[in-house]
Amino acid sequence: MQFSHVSATQGQWIVDSCATADPLTVVAQIPVGYERYARILHPAYDEDDQAVRxxxxxxxxxxxxxxxxxxxxxxxxxxxxxxxxxxxxxxxxxPVDELPVEQWQALVKILSATNTKDYFVAGLWSGYAFIEGGERIQIDYEDDLELSEEENRAAEAAALAEAQRPAFTADVLATPALELGGGYRNYRLFEVDGEFLANPVWATTADGEQRQRPSLVFPQDHSWMLSTEPYDDCTLIGGSAQLIEAILQDPALEAIEVGQFTRIGHSN
Incomplete structure (x- = not known):
């Protein structure tokens, strides 16, 4: 299971295609020109923690x-x-802001079947605090009754420093992120294999394993692309007619076909 950082230039084709699109349309996220497009709906959860479509x-x-x-x-x-x-x-x-693990893995299985090279570019949203660490991360420290006040403060400072340690190396953080324009739309790009894509673990921090699903994914030939905007309730994908049909027919997923100029949130 592998991933490695790559230059944001690998996503420039997305910027070039989407920069002038109506920001409410599908092609503001997914480049224009694919045969078909779909919107994969993220489930909500009821008070019993059961998924609701x-x-x-x-x-x-x-x-x-x-x-x-x-x-x-x-x-x-x-x-x-x-x-x-x-x-x-x-x-x-x-609804939740990313596909649940089981649904994500069902989607990746479909996507991997279209890509014989087992190579993908995945975009991780830059806004996750664990990436850069720092003061955005705070901890709750409970004093050890067997330690002195001085020892507890030293232990707390050490724990905080560990929690605030950046997850990625300085050379990764110094490299510009892919900027798709507007607010939160910036991403760190990584080359990943199919195993990692299905079960991503970006880092292990004081909060445990960071398993966020990537916000952008596309294969080397750009034959499809998916996008989940930060805090959004669906995942958009464009690709071949065969790929989109497979997604629409998969019982693990709740998906609906959209047009490339569909304006999400404007149904009238």
């Missing part, structure tokens, strides 16, 4: 959702996540 929520309200609908629209919520209709769905929170 968007279709389940829509069916409960008799809502026929379109490819552009937000979860809030399907659930009958306002922009703040509060019930806005009498029949609003009230049994879950907002």
């Amino acid at each position: 968007w279709g389940t929520v829509a069916n409960s309200r008799g809502h026929i959702f379109t490819a552009a609908d937000l979860f809030e629209t399907i659930a009958g919520w306002d922009a703040q996540g509060n019930p806005a209709t009498e029949d609003a769905w009230e049994e879950t929170d907002l």
Whole structure:
């Protein structure tokens, strides 16, 4: 299971294609020109920690959702996540911001079948605090009753220093990230193999293994690309008709086809 840092220039083709697109359309994230596009919907979780599909929520309200609908629209919520209709769905929170492990691995299995070289470029969102460490990371330290005050403060300082240690080396951090424009859209790029892509572990820190799913993935030939924006509730992908059909038909995934100019959140 391998990954290694690569230059942001490997993602320049995305910048060149997406820079002038309407920021609400699919092609603001996925380059224009693929045969078909899909939106893979992230599940919400109920109070029993059970995954809830968007279709389940829509069916409960008799809502026929379109490819552009937000979860809030399907659930009958306002922009703040509060019930806005009498029949609003009230049994879950907002969907999670990345695909659950089982669904991610099902997706990677489909993607890996299209790539005989077992080589991918994966983009890790630069906003994760563990990447650069530093003061954004704080710890809760419980004093050891067998130690003196001075010893406890020294132990706390050592634990904090370890927690704030950057996960990546200075040469990686000094290399510019891929900037896709606007706010949080910046990513560190890595070459990964299929095994790593299915089960990523970017670092082991004081908080344990960092297993975030990558936000961008594409093969060497750019024959498909997927994107999950920071804090988003779905993953977008563009590729061949055969690939998108396989994703739409996989029972482990909840996916809906979109057009390249579909404006997410504007269903009317």
